[in-house]
Amino acid sequence: MKTATLLFELLPLQLEQFNLDVCIADKKNGKWRKFSTKEAIEKSTQLSFGLMSKGVLAGEKVAIISENRTEWNFVDVAVQQIGAISVPMYPTISEDDYAYIFEHSETKIVFVSSEEIYHKAKNGAAKANVDLPIYIFDESKLTEHWSSLLENGTEEQKLEMKQRQAQINELDLVTIIYTSGTTGQPKGVMLNHKNIISNATAVSERAEYKNGHDRVLSFLPLCHIFERTAIYFYFQLGLSVYYAESLETISENLQEVKPHGFNTVPRLIEKIYDKIIEKGFALSGIKKQLFFWSVNLGLKYNPDQAMGFAYNLQLKIARKLIFSKWQEALGGNVRHIIVGASAIQPRLKRVFWAADIKILEGYGLTETSPGISIGLPDPTQAKLDYVGPLLTGVQVIIASDGEILVKGPNVMIGYYKDQEKTDEVIVDGWFHTGDIGELTPDNFLRITDRKKEMFKTSGGKYIAPQVMENKLKESVLIEQVMVIGENRKFPAALIVPNLDALASWAERHGLDKNDSDLLNQPEVRKKFQSEVDEANERFGHWEQVKKFEILKDQWSIASGELTPTLKLKRRIIKEKYTNLIEKIYGV
Structure with a gap:
């Protein structure tokens, strides 16, 4: 061609x-x-x-x-x-x-x-x-x-x-x-x-499209x-x-277009998953049991590993009875979804792959046009804990401090009218991404955190907030979260609740979901504490979130806390909640 x-x-x-x-x-x-x-x-x-x-x-x-x-x-x-x-x-x-x-x-x-x-x-x-x-x-x-x-x-x-x-x-x-x-x-x-x-x-x-035939939906x-x-x-x-x-009509447009693929950001996949789980909670009896049996089965899936005859048989049943409806909700034709702009929770990749919806996670920056690596649609090479192998023509080395350095035809010319900043990030032909990662001998890349977002506590311990935030967001009750604690005694978290999920939980537990003071109810605080405690189990003692605050405000692009690709504007959020942060640390 x-x-x-x-x-x-x-x-x-x-x-x-x-x-x-x-x-x-x-x-x-x-x-x-x-x-x-x-x-x-x-x-x-x-x-x-x-x-x-x-x-x-x-x-x-x-x-x-x-x-x-x-x-x-x-x-x-x-x-x-x-x-x-x-x-x-x-x-x-x-x-x-x-x-x-x-x-x-x-x-x-x-x-x-x-x-x-x-x-x-x-x-x-x-x-x-x-x-x-x-x-x-x-x-x-x-x-x-x-x-x-x-x-x-x-x-x-x-x-x-x-x-x-x-x-x-x-x-x-x-x-x-x-x-x-x-x-x-x-x-x-x-x-x-x-x-x-x-x-x-x-x-x-890397794509699995039929040239000259397939349709895609675009909304990023x-x-x-x-x-x-x-x-x-x-x-x-x-x-x-x-x-x-618009973003609000995606579900409707998916049914109209019935695309074979689309691109999205992790936040939208999280929202899709949360809505699916909420529908599962609304079921009763055997239907509810079957739904969550399928979801729990999917969360254990590893496409590039031999899962065994018994698991594969169960997965076949789950796909027919439950996961087929997930595919239908996306229009029925999706071959794969490319996800980028920020890190996606590995468990979401697992459950969607289990549902026969391949999520190919990409990694890159505007400065690299943007792709550096992207996952493979071949199940035998999926490696869901990685952001895929490097793209053709792209070279990567890992610096002594763990930073990912990139060279290739995709690396930008430079920053317009700013040679000084250009020279800061492109050194000897290598672009410094500001991300921390690991590269396997067969060129599969794993991202562990943003170099600029990592911080030290006052005790000198390094904290990688994005890893902790992704773990906390596994809770269906947590819409957004930002881990704080730079130069403080311990990490803490600002939590934006998923109000729909919280209302559903409250109703199931005999609370008034319309209570204007619901976030301050002892049962709600106790529930969020249990969600934080569960996430903390995956981290060392110095990394664990010791305190948190539940916010009434929802973060958005319009209100200024999120970028147009739904990333946290950390500096803006810290400034907005200065008094609350001081309260957390007892200052």
């Missing part, structure tokens, strides 16, 4: 090899809008000519601020084809963030999806003291519609575009992605065509490199991409 070396070559190759009736699709006002490969190319090319007419030059920056939708791809490809640089931005960030990125990147033109984002972008541009033309995807009277830029192109423009494309090299900058980060100002990660294409190709080698933000690189390998393999309406 022919391969592309430049990103804008992917769709023409798809046209040549697969010519899909549905290349990309989204749902607006209750109806699916579907674009064939040919139509996607035509829209992108018409927009390229429009951008040229507006004076956008090679190397100039074009911002895209939108949720996932087909227009996102049209702009992305249109910008690539004329040698300009895309600057994707999260719709959820603040006006101040927009102002910083507009100014820092020297953005020349902006595309937004909605009037709400238009206002934020306009205010951001005003704060940055820049006058930017802003085009909108939705129908609006506030500014020009993006379609006003669509042109068929004059002969002169067609010649100019060919000349521009002839000058584009695979090592040329194609996008600047500003990392949302958990601390400090965002950094502009510069990626070239080779960075992304090499990664898309390497990831596609396209402005994040994880989903964006995935879209490019979907283009490579000739997969039809359907964009979910």
